[in-house]
Amino acid sequence: MKTFIVSSLILLISSASVSGASGQTVMALEEIRPGMTGVGMTVFEGTEPEEFEAQILGILHNINGPKRNLILARLSGGPLSDTGVIQGMSGSPVYIEGQLIGAVSYALGSFTTEAIAGITPIKEMVDAVSFPAPRAPMNPVALHLPMSPERLLEVFRGTLHRISSYALHSRDALLAQGQLSSIRHAGTMLRPIGTPLNMSGFDVHVTELLSSALEGTGMTPVLGGSQDANTSLASTPLRPGDAVSVTLIDGDLSLAGTGTVTMIDKDRVYAFGHQFQNLGPVEFLMNRAHVHTLLPSLMSSSKIASVGEAIGTFQQDRLTGIAGTLGATPRRIPIEITLRPIDSSRPTQNLHFNIVDDQVLTPLLTFVTVLNTLRAYERDAGAATFIVSGTATFQNHAPLTFNDVFSGIAPSLAAATSVLTPITFLVQNTFGPISLNSLSLEIVSSEETSTATIERVWLDTVRIRPALDTTLKIVTRTHRGVEETHSLPLRIPPNAPATASLLVASGVDLAQIEQQRTIGATRPRNLSQLIRALNNTYRNNRLYVRLLGAHPGVLLAGEPLEALPASALAVYQADRSRGAVMSLQQVNLGEWEVDTQEAVSGFRILTLNLDSQ
Template identity: 50%
Template sequence: MPLSEVKPGMVGIARTVFEGAELSEFKAHIIGVLRNAQGPKRDLILARLEGGPLAKTGVAAGMSGSPVYVDGRLIGAVAYSIGDFPTEAIAGITPIEEMKDATAVMTRRGAEAARIELPITPESLAAVMRQSYQRIAPFATRASDVRVLGLPASEGAQLATMLRPIATPLIMSGFEPEAVQLLSSIFSGAGFRPVAGGGMGGRATAAELAALNGPLREGDAIGVSLASGDVDMGATGTVTHIDGDKVYAFGHPFFNMGPAQLPMTRAYVYAMLPSLMSSFKISTMGDVIGTMRQDRATAIAGTLGTGPATIPMT
């Protein structure tokens, strides 16, 4: 459904996995449309979510990408929430046409060399990594930049400046505690929610893999792997749309790298962990099902099939 047809008062149905591999539905009550909320000509649909465990958890890390349908037509992905300690499950929905348009662009940003002084210390390494992994902020910072449709201008503009991408669960396993602490301090500032890996060494067990049999569906959990083997690291979110072998997810950036190649995996959700500060899905990654090829401000996108070539490290 085009954004121009989305109106306040509409009630949508959204899908995600709250536990295991079972798709669950919840309601999305459309409040209004925030123009320029993600930057110039980047809009968000504002909605109040209802159903499932959301009364306890609010919008949780791992829900990024949950598809929302109105009258059976896809309008976009649940992708933004109102910071920490929210009292209601208010979410920003990235319009599906913006997800498709952004991920169709093949230009790559120029790489910037990371400079580190010798001798290398944990502190200096962390400082360089924090600078390298900072995501471009895909949201408005000034209320005056936002045009509001469907609710009072001042109230809507203020909400727009409070919305931030839903934190992405970052699964880590096999690391020494000191390394976990260092990596957590780095990635927490880049929009991630570091969590301990489940399953066997951060990977799904045989029983969990069996639950993930069958074709990938809109609303299923999905992972992007950064490292696998003796140590595992990866992020999980939700599939928004499948078009042939193309997969769209998250509704916000991963690292905002542009064209990229990272393994795309199935994911298994153990449970939703409620938290007054920031609830999140406890999940683990499954088998590689394809390649993430685009990492843009409004979505990640990839293709189903074989994964990308990886670099062995010892």
């Protein structure tokens, strides 16, 4: 009878809160004592919150954060004796005598025999998300072209927030008078309950890669269901204890973190009791969630859920909770991918996704979306070729364009990296804010290799002199041994020195040569220069020709000024008021490109001795 009365009281309070009453009655932290028994609410299966018991063990006062406290409790009831504290319970409200004390948010480490949990006081949740502080700029990230997949993943890991224990040392956890000193050590063992990232439509290799990138962040990718617009919930007001999702990707893929609603004050929703990524102001899609089952584990039990209807926007992601508003949904970034097999007998796939617009998460989510699309239609073994073309648009800035070929054994990772590298450079740049509007890609796929190497180069003119019009011949050999000759008309500049070099190289080889010699090196000084540099990134399906001479020049404010007269060179080097000046000893006298159908490798150099006449 007592349980029935408590449950009815909680449901009555919940309904009043949702309907726009004055708000939930809360119990002050000072009134909570060890030995008190509370009742929590969470969804173990389906959509209906169920109750569990919370026996208060004590209160930890952590001096590592001003006025940061944690209520320690032993949970019981329902499946908790078998599962322990469950990933996805974050935010589960706990009541004592009908008054809300806070949200279940912390748990002991793996292999624990009891469901010992930390409860974030509700006042600390509300206070943390109540101020609209601006989003702090990201710390500068060291980015260099070309970017390998391994380096790109390192960048992603470096930008994500790593979780830590509630207290670094047991001495940091202060106890109220009369509490057992044994619970002091719990502070060093308690960590935020993991957030299950329910995934639907993802390839197993992409799941493993995402798990690696997210290791230590508290977000754990788990198998989930596809988006489920449950009509039975559409007319049901959101309640404390309901499952809720922070949706990062929706559409033909689904990726969403699942937690629990703590409190609703009119249209304001509080959840989790700890950070999602502690990003501050955010614009994340809020969805209902349907819990299909629980996955018991000695390591960490988890809820397996699918995403339900969109119900609002999460606007704050803070250390002690997340909060948002019911109603309008946030802007997301649309991604359109058309995958067209070169074999016309196979169907074309048109895929649509939406991802969150966030400086930290957008690059990673775009990467896994593109990679997953390629992996889903790529053989596990054997060669393949992807021809990638498309456009990324930005607000108030020029677009990025993509046009490249990737071929070999499992080229999907390189293809996805090529798309994400320039987007990462822009979204995480240090010059100023920029917002990705959309990404549209067309990918032509083949299950054959399409590569070639540079074999020979020569000029069809014997005597080379300045101001000469001539033709460069380039022979490439495909992986099947077929040779193709490319002809490139070019003009030797009138001011060419007596000795020059003609470099013919693939994009990869040219990038390596430039890194070693700093030929034509530029350092963008603003967003416009950065976008231009990224659009000029070397492609695999190009032959690059550079005529190099010993004419001195300078790099001024990110712009190369080459082959300068001695008088002009002296002026630039002496006048430092123009900004940073770097000397260039070897400069480009001419640049040309030749398109190819294959991914090219290799380079050749011709030394030219120019006649004076």
